[in-house]
Amino acid sequence: MARASTAMKPLIDARRIAKRVGEIAQKIARSVPAEERPIAVVVLQGSFIFAADVLRRLPSGYPIDVAFVRCQSYGSGTVSSGRVMLLHDIDLDMDLRGRTVILIDDILDTGLTLEYLTAHLQRRGAARVVLCVLLARKKTKARIAADFTGFRIGGQFVVGYGLDFDGKYRQLPYIAVLPHKH
Numbered sequence: 001m002a003r004a005s006t007a008m009k010p011l012i013d014a015r016r017i018a019k020r021v022g023e024i025a026q027k028i029a030r031s032v033p034a035e036e037r038p039i040a041v042v043v044l045q046g047s048f049i050f051a052a053d054v055l056r057r058l059p060s061g062y063p064i065d066v067a068f069v070r071c072q073s074y075g076s077g078t079v080s081s082g083r084v085m086l087l088h089d090i091d092l093d094m095d096l097r098g099r100t101v102i103l104i105d106d107i108l109d110t111g112l113t114l115e116y117l118t119a120h121l122q123r124r125g126a127a128r129v130v131l132c133v134l135l136a137r138k139k140t141k142a143r144i145a146a147d148f149t150g151f152r153i154g155g156q157f158v159v160g161y162g163l164d165f166d167g168k169y170r171q172l173p174y175i176a177v178l179p180h181k182h
Ligand code: IMP
Pocket: 046, 073, 074, 080, 105, 106, 107, 108, 109, 110, 111, 112, 113, 114, 156, 157, 158, 159, 163, 164, 165
């Protein structure tokens, strides 16, 4: 049986995350008016916790639909494969034409995932795609930038609060740097 590993040292603790998530929710509600008929597109699997928290901090009367996409750009390692695959698209009967999509992802690393998804959602008719990420790399060759970013981090591979290494650690309530023992 696998032993439970000792707790990892948080890089960003749960309190800081909660505070920032509230700020981001406020910014979203302010900058995307109801008339734009916003739809949150949650990028599975990494952003499921972040997205759930941001959505619950939006004003209760704010009209927003929620849909899910699933992408894969990583295999089981810690380096991008450089390819993006769409494993699950939002429902085909969901009409995006003229609407603003708030695309929610865990981390903007190479930017390939969000570039790919932005183009895809625009092809499906979205009038505007707003990018909201929990994390972004400080130094990046990404050709796109997020509209709302939780935290900027260095080059470390991080886990927790939805982010995984090889499918593990998503359940941590904080963000931690992956120890070098793998
Ligand atoms: P991209 O390189 O911007 O396309 O990032 C794609 C995906 O890589 C993200 O959505 C994450 O799922 C994953 N990723 C990148 N850096 C990390 C990390 O430090 N920890 C966990 N997943 C990561």
